[in-house]
Structure formats: structure tokens, C-alpha cells
Amino acid sequence: MTIFRNAVFLAALAGLVAGLALALLQTFTTVPLILQAETYETSAPAPAADHSHAAGTPAHDHAAPAEDAHGHDGWMPADGFERFAFTLGANIVSGIGFALLLVTLSEASGGIASWRQGLLWGLGGFAAFTLAPGLGLPPELPGMPAADLVARQVWWLGAVVATGAGLWLLALARSPLASLAGVALLVAPHLVGAPQPVSHETAVPAGLHHDFVVAVTVTNLLFWLVLGAAAGALRSRLDMGAAPRLEGRPA
């Protein structure tokens, strides 16, 4: 299981670096906007140790009568350091998850040869995981109306898989028919269309949402570029069992 072990090791290193970078970026970009949006969910400021929201607030899609507006009836981290720590943990863990997908998919086509090539693989990941799903389902702030969660998750996953497969065909397949299929796969999720809420009316200001969409898109672009570059730079130090033409002398 050398290949499995090395793929996991490479993904863990690259994911750790990129996840840390992403969490630090979010602290200054997206998280302040999320906290700001939460103030629109309730007429009074949320209690310090709880970011839940008053029941029956306007413009929330499923305000439960006896619960807070999110239906958050379970455990949640306390605001402040605990909340940051869990966000940091989620970023690092999923950074490793995204890295595993990037590393294994790239290994299936010869592997990432250098940090420079890693940037291109990172761009692919950004297009599949951020750009394409974000067109149909723009990043949401708390308090914004949205369609059924499961329906959105299904569309989101479909958009990611179709875009990834489409890019794969465009970049790596040789026949014109495959290129055509690649274009079709890139367009398909948007022809199907993402589930939309009945009304887009919300107490969250449009300007705040605009800033959030830009912040999410740019931070994720940087995350994927760092992830791809880190995976490309570290790969030459590990035996990935790939075709020799892509393997330099181990450093």
C-alpha cells in the first residue's frame, strides 16, 4: 500500500498548508461578513455565548416556532475562540479531503509534475468546487432565503462532479467527441438549474451579500492555488509509482 500511504501523506501535508492558509484568510474576509449578517437575523444582538437567532425572524426560510431561526437545537461552539477553533479544524480536515481528491485524480493522469503545474490543477479544483456551483447557488449568508437543503446539496454535488468531469475531458482526452462531451458537461448543471427559493427577499443588505460572494470566491481561489502548488512541490519527494517521465530525481 505504498501508493495509498504516500498519496495520503502528500495530501495531508498539502491540505494542512492550504487549510491553514484558508482559515487565516477567512478570519479577515468571510467570517466578519457572516457575523455581520447574523445581526440581521434577529432584532436584538445575539447573546455572547450563542449565535442562535430569535424565533420567527423575517426572511428566514425555516424559522421554527419554538426554536431559534436556524433550528439549531443541538450543541454548537461558543462564540469567540471555540467557534474559531472549530472553523480552523474544519478547514484543515477538509483541506486534506480536497487534497486527497486533487492528488488521486491528478495521479490518474501522470501526477502533478511541479508547483507551477499544480497551479493549473488548483484552478481546475477552484472551477469545479467554487466557480460552477457558485453560479447557480451563490455563497449564502446566514438569514438568506434558500430552497430545500437536500435539493441544493444534490445540485451542488452534481455541478461539482459534472464540471470536474467536463474539465477532465477538455484537458486530457484526445478525441473531438470527448471535447464536445466535456463542454456539454460544463454547461449541463446550469441548463438543469439550481433549486431557488420562492422569494429572494431578505433583511441582509445586497451590498453585504455582494461583498461576501467576492470574498468567498477569492479566498477559495487562493486556497486551491496554494493546494495545487503545495501538492506539486511536495510530490517529487515521494514515490507515487507514476510513469518515470514525470519523476525527477528525488530531492
Add this chain to the structure above:
Amino acid sequence: MTTTTVSQTATSSTGRRVQLGLAALLGFFIVGFTGLSQVEAVHNAAHDYRHSLGFPCH
């Protein structure tokens, strides 16, 4: 997936693909768990992360 990878190293091509497939599956489960899990506590713990990555939330 019509691409075939020709491996010229000691690891057999099939064995390599199985191992990469397992690693990809692990990655898929990790991303699914942190980003899409419906478990309330997981959602709350990863709340800001999910919003910041554009995952469908709430």
C-alpha cells in the same frame, strides 16, 4: 474515465489504481462529512467553514 495510465514501475497498474481509488474515496467522505453532513452538531461546528466555502447551508 477512458484514460489508461501505463505504469513502468514495480507497482502494478491495477494495484496502483485500486490504492488511488481508495484514497480518493477517503477524500470524498471527508469533504462530504465536513461540508454536507446533516448531523446538527457537525453542521454547527463547521458552520462558518461551510458558509465560507459556498456549501449549501441551513
